[in-house]
Amino acid sequence: MFRPLRSIRQPVLAAALLAACVAMTANAAELKSGLKIAFVPKQINNPYEVIADDGGMAAIKEMKGQGKVVGPSDAGASSQVSYINTLITQKQDAVVIAANDANAVVPYLKKAMSQGIKVVTFDSDTAPEGRQIFVNQADSESIGRGQIQLLSKLVGGEGEFAILSATPNATNQNTWIKWMQEELKKPEYAKLKLVKIAYGNDDDQKSFVETQGLLQAYPNLKGIVAPTSVGIAAAARYIQSSPSKGKVAVTGLGTPNQMRAFVKNGTVKAFQLWDPGQLGYLAAFAAANLASGTISGKEGESFEAGKLGKRTVGKSGEVILGPPTTFDSANIDSFNF
Structure with missing residues (x-):
């Protein structure tokens, strides 16, 4: 009695798996290969920023892009400007920046966007007109x-x-x-x-x-x-x-x-x-999706972010990683970042 049911189940299961594989392939194919994405941290030698940038570079490697990290050694308000200008000249596909100042870098980021370069802020935002998406650690x-x-x-x-x-x-x-x-x-x-x-x-x-x-x-x-x-x-x-x-x-x-x-x-x-590596990873995928044209940064749009899954763009172009964790003597040895 059960053999006919099993024979029906098997092709149905195979069809479902095939559909899932096709969907995954389609999602992967949506991202352009060889994208040039540059990260600009607040400070090039800040330990937190290094972890976040490394997460971004790992994501870019996954999507077969070209990643680089450039930035100042100090956290001055205008210290990132020269790096943005250089990246514009280099015609990067996207710039991901943790802004030292909400306004100082905006004119230069607007110039980048006017030339087709997508801009994502993460960790520390600019004024909204300076970017398309802000990847926030948590609310x-x-x-x-x-x-x-x-x-x-x-x-x-x-x-x-x-x-x-x-x-x-x-x-x-x-x-x-x-x-x-x-x-x-x-x-x-x-x-x-x-x-x-x-x-x-x-x-x-x-x-x-x-x-x-x-x-x-x-x-x-x-x-x-x-x-x-x-x-x-x-x-x-x-x-x-x-x-x-x-x-x-x-x-x-x-x-x-x-x-x-x-x-x-x-x-x-x-x-x-939160995990700063995951923050950089999510920011890289947001930038890649912008540069690939799968999203534009409008509220309600969603995109695939690798191992972090599907993410949705919220109000004012904000994408949230998730709630922070409280670390103490009971759980700190369970984490390594």
Whole structure:
């Protein structure tokens, strides 16, 4: 009795598998081969940016494109301009940039787009007219509010704290800080007091010195939130060898490999981040789809992003990677990036 059913099932299953293979082949074929895609990080030597750029290069290799990373050694507002101009001259198919300033690079990115070069921002956005798509780590509001929620747990819901940011013009930092300040307005944080926003300019030594200055200026400080991978590591490094260890909570955004030693020695109890490699990977696929003409950056469009699957363009051309992870002593050894 069951043989006829099996014989029917087999061709149906084979047809379904064939259809799936055809669909996958069609999706792969939609991307042009040999696309030239350049990544422009905030800083060429920033550990976080290196991981993100490596993710982008891995994606470009998968799609048989030509990838390159070029950028400044400092995070100045206009330090990326000369690199953008060079990439325009080289006639890249797409530029993927983490902007040091929301406005300084816009005229040059607009020039690139006017010459047919597709522009994707990731990690740190420009003004919307400077790009077609912004690949965001996670929803900016949830990142900012989440930082305050985590800090509150670490300091017992009360006390003075400071924010150690990157540069004063960094779009992502300023957006997250805005949402931190919004979260602080809730009544449950009435006993938390933000005393200072300091800027380490995404420079390790300056962030280290800023941490020292915060502790000297605010002897009752209970916590430091550094929503920058350079800042959180520098703050932890200073505090681990100071009398403030165990008294001042350090949290923010950092990579597990960078922060593991500080978690192991008790300097840092918990911090957050997404996988920056996946962020770069997603940005590369967004750029490739733009350059291949499968999407234009309009809200509601969707595209295939390799191992990350199908992604949809949201409001104002935003594509979101996903929610951040909280890392602590219980789970940090499960991650390697």
